[in-house]
Amino acid sequence: MTKEKCVCARLRHASRTLTAYYSRMLSPAGVTAGQYSLLSHLARLNAASTSGLAEDMRLDRSTLTRNLKPLFTAGLVEDTAVKGSRDRRLSLTQAGKDTLVHAEILWKRAQRGLKEQLGEKKLKAFLKTLSRLETL
Numbered sequence: 001m002t003k004e005k006c007v008c009a010r011l012r013h014a015s016r017t018l019t020a021y022y023s024r025m026l027s028p029a030g031v032t033a034g035q036y037s038l039l040s041h042l043a044r045l046n047a048a049s050t051s052g053l054a055e056d057m058r059l060d061r062s063t064l065t066r067n068l069k070p071l072f073t074a075g076l077v078e079d080t081a082v083k084g085s086r087d088r089r090l091s092l093t094q095a096g097k098d099t100l101v102h103a104e105i106l107w108k109r110a111q112r113g114l115k116e117q118l119g120e121k122k123l124k125a126f127l128k129t130l131s132r133l134e135t136l
Contacts, residue, residue, distance in 0.1 A: 022036070022107070022110050039092065042092055
């Protein structure tokens with residue numbers, strides 16, 4: 001066994017830690033980091049099919065469908081497709097828009113906290129590294 005650190009394992013651990021940090025920061029808005037991301041993508045798209053949203057978020061449809069359930073239950077997302085249509089047309093409800101406004105304030109606070117923790121220069125370098133990793 002080599003003593004070299006596994007980049008994949010370290011990145012996955014860091015990702016879970018960072019996701020937990022953002023979820024804690026977003027909790028007063030009643031959403032997790034993943035739910036915030038979903039609401040943000042849907043707001044940017046205005047309305048989207050399940051497939052379109054999954055593609056935009058780089059998620060498989062089954063994961064997206066599972067992640068949408070609590071947002072439907074909470075009344076934050078709705079299906080505005082024409083009755084009898086096979087395709088969903090997902091959009092934010094007014095409650096979803098209001099939640100997103102509240103969550104964005106908390107998200108910005110989390111971003112500032114992370115920038116303070118790492119420093120602006122290191123954060124920019126980190127984001128650049130992540131962008132490069134996404135092209136592998």
